[in-house]
Amino acid sequence: MKLGNLTKVTDLRKVWEHEARSFTKWLAREENLNLLSNEIGLNISLIKTEAEAGDFSVDILAEEEETGNKIIIENQLERTDHDHLGKIITYASGYEANTIIWIVKEFRSEHKSAINWLNEHTDEKLNFFGITIELWQIGSSDVAPKFNIVCQPNSWSKTIKSSTKKGELSETALKQLNFFEEFISYCSSKNTKLSLANPQPATPAYYSFGIGLSNIWMAIKMNRYKKLLKADLYFAEKELYNLTKVELENKAKSKIPNLIWDDMLNLDNQSKWPDTHKWLLESAENLVDFFYPEIFKIKNGQSQ
Secondary structure, eight states, X not given: OOOOOEEEEOOGGGTOSOIIIIIIHHHHSHHHHHHHHHHHTOOEEEEEEEEEETTEXXXXXXXXXXXXXXXXEEEEEEEOOHHHHHHHHHHHXXXXXXXXXXXXXXXXXXXXXXXXXXXXXXXXXXXXXXXXEEEEEETTSOOEEEEEEEEOSTTHHHHHHHHHHTTOSOHHHXXXXXXXXXXXXXXXXXXXXXXXXXXXXXXXXXXXXXXXXXXXXXXXXXXXXXXXXXXXXXXXXXXXXHHHHHHHHHHHHHHOTTSSOOEEOOTTOGGGHHHHHHHHHHXXXXXXXXXXXXXXXXXXXXXX
């Protein structure tokens, strides 16, 4: 088997020419916020880009789905500077944000120390994250983004794990976690072909799993405010997504009438969970049954 070489793309502006017009718009897309959510263990839901904060504007104003707590995200495609450090503190106070995320190409040591100092000298209600964004590719393949945590709240990962053991998750988060646990149990009883793992307490409203194709995965997500439940397929390769859409859009309509759907979910009515589990499994399996063989042919140049 021939293996390719993994190469880092050092110039981020080859992909994102402008922070606001390119990178922020890219990050604000749901699938990309999900990548960030998975990295830091928060379920991030977009509110607005370029949200006003006095004479300034926040790159991304978001919220944590389970709690509604405000999240601000400031982007910088260069090394950190004092100007952006001041901005994230200003934005945090303006929106009374609980979580502040600073995404950059590279952290200066003094700014890394500053974020760590903020985490050490503020209470548990404030969480500061320093994140670097990288781009990687194999040969001439599409570039792939990678988030790296440089700074995070003290014992962040341990806190997430221990809160589950101590039963410190919110009532809504516990219901969401319980819903997916029972969903997995239901799937097991039906001998599903889906490869399902245990849901993660860190993101109880978001459940993702692979479908056997590289750079493609399925995600099931719920939004407690909109009472929304949906199952999506995500593509890490834009070129493959575009090709799949061209090849399969018309064909998919006849095979999966509800390919794009929004369905209401009320977690409080637990008696209806079995019906919802049945619908969710059938919908997920329909997506995989249709798209897996078709995308496999596209990836291997066998489509007509």
